[in-house]
Amino acid sequence: MTKSKIKGLLLACMVTAGFSATAQDDLLNELNSSLPPVKEYAFATFKSTRLIDGSTVECLGPGVLDFRITHRFGAVSSGAENFWGIDNAYTKIAFDYGVNRWLMLGIGHSAFNKEYDGSVKIKLLRQQIGAGSPVTVTYFGNTSMETLPAPTLADSSYKWLASNRMFFTNQIIIGRKFSKTFSVQIMPSMVHYNLIDSAKYKNNTYAIGIGFRKMFSRSSAITAEYFYRLNNSSMTVSGQPTYNTFSIGYEVETGGHVFQLMLSNAQALNERTFIGQTTDQWAKHQLHIGFNISRVFTVVKPKGYEEKGGDKDNKGSWGSAGGDKDKDANVTENKKSVKEPKKAEKKEFKKSPKTDKDFNVNEKASSNW
Amino acid sequence: MKKLLLTIGILSMGASALFAQKYMTRTGKATFDATTSTSPEKIAGKNNEVAGLLNAGTGEIVFQMQIKAFKFEKQLMEEHFNEKYLESDKYTKSDFKGKINNLAEINFSKDGNYKTTVTGKMTMHGNTADMTIPGTITVEGKKVKLSAKFKVKLADHKIVVPALVGDKVAQEAEVTFDAEMTQQ
Known part of the structure; x- marks a missing residue:
């Protein structure tokens, strides 16, 4: 192999490596530019609804x-x-x-x-x-x-x-x-x-x-x-x-x-x-x-966290990351809980009308592997 | 000659990247669970607003989410998560940049389930960690569904759990991720 060949190869490697790294950044930039601006609010301005004697600007969360x-x-x-x-x-x-x-x-x-x-x-x-x-x-x-x-x-x-x-x-x-x-x-x-x-x-x-x-x-x-x-x-x-x-x-x-x-x-x-x-x-x-x-x-749990919503059912399936061993358990769990939480979830995450069926449905997909 | 070949190579790569199909989502769901056996309550949150873009031509995939979009069962936990653990005032977003390792085995024009691994970098709390995430890609017409389960080590992202609650918050959070991406 001649020196120039090696140089060429090195150059090619560098270029492709550089290309793939920036391509991911480009992709992220592309994603960013397509997203609507996010309204960000200050939180925890004060820790409690009362400062000492008087009230603070804080209200309690819903429920x-x-x-x-x-x-x-x-x-x-x-x-x-x-x-x-x-x-x-x-x-x-x-x-x-x-x-x-x-x-x-x-x-x-x-x-x-x-x-x-x-x-x-x-x-x-x-x-x-x-x-x-x-x-x-x-x-x-x-x-x-x-x-x-x-x-x-x-x-x-x-x-x-x-x-x-x-x-x-x-x-x-x-x-x-x-x-x-x-x-x-x-x-x-x-x-x-x-x-x-x-x-x-x-x-x-x-x-x-x-x-x-x-x-x-x-x-x-x-x-x-x-x-x-x-x-x-x-x-x-x-x-x-x-x-x-x-x-x-x-x-x-x-x-x-x-x-x-x-x-x-x-x-x-x-x-x-x-x-x-x-x-x-x-x-x-x-x-x-x-x-x-x-x-x-x-007192009142936020939407998506209601007891019947099946979070408790899911706890087991969250327990082992990536393990095939609990595949069967997941599938049976999902079958019984797919239907009921739909209503509760639908109202909540308004921004996701297409995919908001609920977590259990998605659990099903993840349990395939 | 060599230069010409190289140029053609780069151009063709660029072209394939340009004309490749892209899939996008703004409604990916990420949930995490950092409950331990000694936790007095379930330590878990979910974010249903994960945005992502997949380039089917190059196998490159990126995800991004707002930390403040995580919802919790208890408002106080949400406040602590933002204020003390993820410091979302300072580090508002988390993102993942990666590449599908077995792109050749995935046919985006044919319905089916494909097992895959994605290798990339996850940035959270201002700290970046290399990760390889196993998951599945399900192609359904013009939609691509991704799902994955993996663990995130809090230490990788310098997320500090105070000693006082050290045994009540897991050092590794179990993450479940699902996204349905539609062709652009």
């Missing part, structure tokens, strides 16, 4: 139930005789449920003034990566009612109306995930009090809240939240002056739980109190240690 226990101890400044506040705690128990991707409903009961509340949260806009909305916008509304016994009024000609006990909150929460670990939200809020201490004050308190979350490990983050009142800042509650609420927190996620630990000058747990009627202040170290525990449960 997800969140059970939340919230605890705020008494003021640390109350001293050793009260075990620095640990003796006096207010608890709130709440259930929230994700009706669909954008609607969440909740109920709760808080020990402070024995207050019941109902809330609604609606996701209005989702932050999109690239083009589209730069922020996620969520509406949060809450109505609460005290259920303490009616006080005896000095003037018996006055009546204590049920409406006196009611409070209404509206919030627009605007949040943005700036990076994988850092998210910020702004919460313009309005709280309506049916009954206030004096005609000097307004029934509506307007406030701007700001909160952030900074992750410092895979599962834990520090959080902070501040509500600044635009009016009614001199409002008193039963004669006591009120202050803006500032809270700092630490949150850690373990599996299905989110555990939040915080320090705040607000002790009560409904919007109407922590936005407009916080009677403790940081300056006097009237701080409250507290924690939130959130546990989520999937």
Whole structure:
């Protein structure tokens, strides 16, 4: 073989090798250019539906139930005789449920003034990566009612109306995930009090809240939240002056739980109190240690994962990759389960009208080898 | 002369690539299962939006999918999958570029089942691994159905399972793949 022949062969090999490598890239590019652009949304802007006291932009997923226990101890400044506040705690128990991707409903009961509340949260806009909305916008509304016994009024000609006990909150929460670990939200809020201490004050308190979350490990983050009142800042509650609420927190996620630990000058747990009627202040170290525990449960499984859908049946057939040995098992399994899940699946993956018969049908194909 | 032959060779390869039939899908299904015997729940997800293109002339085949298109039984698992394991904010897509090893044995103009292996590179979580995947190709008129089962080692793609849940998430995910591709 002459030198030039070898050179030629080498060249030919190189060219063909290079050709096949770029051909696959070309094919991938060709595939890419034929695909519609993908809308990508930010997810997990915050880890939970509550940041510390207030709500975040997050809604629960459809069919997800969140059970939340919230605890705020008494003021640390109350001293050793009260075990620095640990003796006096207010608890709130709440259930929230994700009706669909954008609607969440909740109920709760808080020990402070024995207050019941109902809330609604609606996701209005989702932050999109690239083009589209730069922020996620969520509406949060809450109505609460005290259920303490009616006080005896000095003037018996006055009546204590049920409406006196009611409070209404509206919030627009605007949040943005700036990076994988850092998210910020702004919460313009309005709280309506049916009954206030004096005609000097307004029934509506307007406030701007700001909160952030900074992750410092895979599962834990520090959080902070501040509500600044635009009016009614001199409002008193039963004669006591009120202050803006500032809270700092630490949150850690373990599996299905989110555990939040915080320090705040607000002790009560409904919007109407922590936005407009916080009677403790940081300056006097009237701080409250507290924690939130959130546990989520999937109540309604997403489409395609219904029990009858045969996922359980399939588990066996997923068990051995590429093994011919379970061929027979698969075929019989498929025969019996081919029909039933069709309906459930059809609605779901709209983009795949041709091939969405279901997983079992395809299992059949894969079991041929 | 040699140059001429080479040119003709390249040109003819190019021509065959140009005129060869291509098959495409946007609805391929990939499911994975990383459940272990000690998992408290089933760790599995499915993606029904896998896109793929097959060049029947050269045997080259590519697939691509959006990581966020994986659906899970539990929303929280979906969030963890995206946020902590696949980091889909950073690595939005996964793709596979490969070539059918026994192209000569597959007749795309005749209905039938063909066993095959495809060798190529799979990129996931920003890391590429060489793979040879056994599977079947079923030709049905103008459609080509592909199916395969294989394992993906999480370590190959630097997908980290924290020690805390180390025995609850399998180090190798079982992947089931099915696609029905139609002639372009």
